[in-house]
Amino acid sequence: MKLGDELKNVISRAASFVARRGEDAVRDARDVDICLLALCTPESLAKTRFPVAYVEFLRTCIEHVDCTVREVKTCDGSDEWTERFTTLLEVLRSGVPPIEFSTASDAALIADRYHALLRPFRFKGWTGDISLHFQLSSSFGRKARILSSTIRYGRSKQLLELGTAYGMSGLFMLEALRANGETGHLITLEGSEPQYSIASEMLKNRYHDTVTCHFGTTEETLPRIAKDVVIDFMFHDAGHSREDYIRDFNAVKNSFAPGALVLIDDIRWEDPLMSQGRALRCYEGWMEICADSKVRRAVEIDNSMGLLLLL
Numbered sequence: 442m443k444l445g446d447e448l449k450n451v452i453s454r455a456a457s458f459v460a461r462r463g464e465d466a467v468r469d470a471r472d473v474d475i476c477l478l479a480l481c482t483p484e485s486l487a488k489t490r491f492p493v494a495y496v497e498f499l500r501t502c503i504e505h506v507d508c509t510v511r512e513v514k515t516c517d518g519s520d521e522w523t524e525r526f527t528t529l530l531e532v533l534r535s536g537v538p539p540i541e542f543s544t545a546s547d548a549a550l551i552a553d554r555y556h557a558l559l560r561p562f563r564f565k566g567w568t569g570d571i572s573l574h575f576q577l578s579s580s581f582g583r584k585a586r587i588l589s590s591t592i593r594y595g596r597s598k599q600l601l602e603l604g605t606a607y608g609m610s611g612l613f614m615l616e617a618l619r620a621n622g623e624t625g626h627l628i629t630l631e632g633s634e635p636q637y638s639i640a641s642e643m644l645k646n647r648y649h650d651t652v653t654c655h656f657g658t659t660e661e662t663l664p665r666i667a668k669d670v671v672i673d674f675m676f677h678d679a680g681h682s683r684e685d686y687i688r689d690f691n692a693v694k695n696s697f698a699p700g701a702l703v704l705i706d707d708i709r710w711e712d713p714l715m716s717q718g719r720a721l722r723c724y725e726g727w728m729e730i731c732a733d734s735k736v737r738r739a740v741e742i743d744n745s746m747g748l749l750l751l752l
């Protein structure tokens with residue numbers, strides 16, 4: 442075949458690939474609209490104070506989502522843990538599983554309630570109210586789905602979360618545990634009020650003994666908590682700086698079960714307002730953790746989250 446014909450073929454295949462992706466996206470959006478129209482009845486919407494935010498929350502839990510996944514540390518060998526990890530990465534790249542609709546609608550109703558909390562709130566040079574802080578700091582659709590998929594494909598049972606905030610990520614983690622059909626437990630740690638009280642009331646009401654909520658900073662409380670537990674999944678979403686990442690990872694390092702997974706949020710975060718001028722160096726901290734001899738594989742998801750498979 443001549444070079445010109447080959448080039449034409451490549452261009453034509455690329456064009457039909459792009460057209461197919463476009464058609465898939467349109468079809469997916471239409472399917473999601475059909476489902477939302479059927480499932481958001483006037484009665485269910487009448488229970489909400491912010492119906493548009495409620496519907497948007499549901500949409501992000503069920504529409505098609507795929508992630509970019511970049512490997513930063515690989516290893517040879519095939520055992521059940523590495524196979525699980527590989528499957529998880531394939532799922533994240535091709536389509537992150539939706540949140541079950543009953544869970545999504547419960548979470549959307551809780552979010553609707555938090556939306557209405559207009560008590561003033563000040564935090565490290567930021568002033569607003571609970572409603573706005575909740576929206577800025579919490580995990581919704583996309584992150585919730587990455588978390589749930591990690592627990593689902595990692596078959597994680599003993600979960601640790603650093604940075605509970607209002608309990609949204611905790612809720613999705615506990616639902617993923619329940620969906621796996623296995624007994625397990627979540628320990629979650631929060632260093633600020635009123636987040637701790639709001640989250641622990643909601644999580645204890647829904648999940649009883651399956652969750653333990655601790656109040657305290659990771660620097661002071663984590664070494665004591667980590668002493669008596671074996672963890673197979675940790676979500677780090679507390680202090681975001683090189684120092685926080687490394688100190689917290691080291692505090693739990695000897696409590697990780699073989700094949701444990703660790704998800705670290707905001708690995709490229711730099712916020713001059715929250716950090717009051719000092720450099721946070723999150724990405725440096727993430728890279729130093731990746732280099733730890735306990736880390737077998739490490740990937741970056743959507744350029745913003747780091748996922749580790751441990752020895």
Ligand SMILES: C[S@@+](CC[C@H](N)C(=O)[O-])C[C@H]1O[C@@H](n2cnc3c(N)ncnc32)[C@H](O)[C@@H]1O
Binds near residue numbers: 578579636657660681
């Ligand atoms: C981004 S929010 C967590 C969001 C929550 N994981 C979610 O996805 O819904 C971070 C939380 O970590 C808490 N935090 C920050 N530094 C902390 C520390 N050193 N120890 C304990 N909690 C901390 C903050 O008070 C805040 O509520």
